[in-house]
Amino acid sequence: MIIRKRSRFIYVVIILAIVILSVMPLLIRLAGEETIKIMPLGDSITQGNRFNNSYRRALWHKLNEAEYQIDFVGSQKKNQWGAPPDRDFDVDHEGHWGWRADQILEHLDRWAAAYQPDIVLVHLGTNDMFQGNSINSTIDELGEIIDVFRRYNPNVTILLAQLIPSRGMISRIQALNMEIPGVVQAKDTSTSPVILVDMEEGFDVEADTYDGIHPNKSGEEKMANTWYAALKRVLEE
Secondary structure, three states: OHHHHHHHHHHHHHHHHHHHHHHHHHHHHHHHOOOEEEEEEEOHHHHOEOOEOOHHHHHHHHHHHOOOOEEEOOOEOOEEOEOOOOOOOOOOEEEOOOOOHHHHHHHHHHHHHHHOOOEEEEEOOHHHHHOOOOHHHHHHHHHHHHHHHHHHOOOOEEEEEEOOOOOOOHHHHHHHHHHHHHHHHHHOOOOOOEEEEEOOOOOOOOOOEOOOOOEOHHHHHHHHHHHHHHHHHHHOO
């Protein structure tokens, strides 16, 4: 009986050893891969609502399918009016319905300190244009947003978007978009890159929004593709 129990024990040990050896390469590979924290930052276009996921879902799936080790971060988990229609993605974000860049700045120290993202996706300024803020003040605030993130992570990478067009505000948003490359040029450094992302090019306000402002499914996909192309270059450096 003792011999039989000892044989079973040896058999179990051998099986466990085989299992451990088989998964060891995977464990080593995963341990060596750093998880990159990405903060989607913006207004309702970033947040989405309970009927529309926002670009974040499509982008998360593209990054996940490419096997990048990423983690979306932010204080928000819900869309406007409730949960997103699909919940099969990382829902953390920092999108705030109706907010301007100056309103984001009022809370940004707390978010930047709490999450210290490695990469920030900034799509901000639409509400500033609709609510009558000046282009110059909005540009200044976008620069200040970059400064805040750098206080908590000196090596943060900022992807700064030129905005998608909005019906009734085409000319003002175009004027703002023309000034955004100047922010990129002024703020870009070797240790904390600021990268221009052109969301305006190829985006059709009539075909790609459901109300002239917020992306529908095709608009979300276009935004996700544009973010993904920029992120791929950053993540593969």
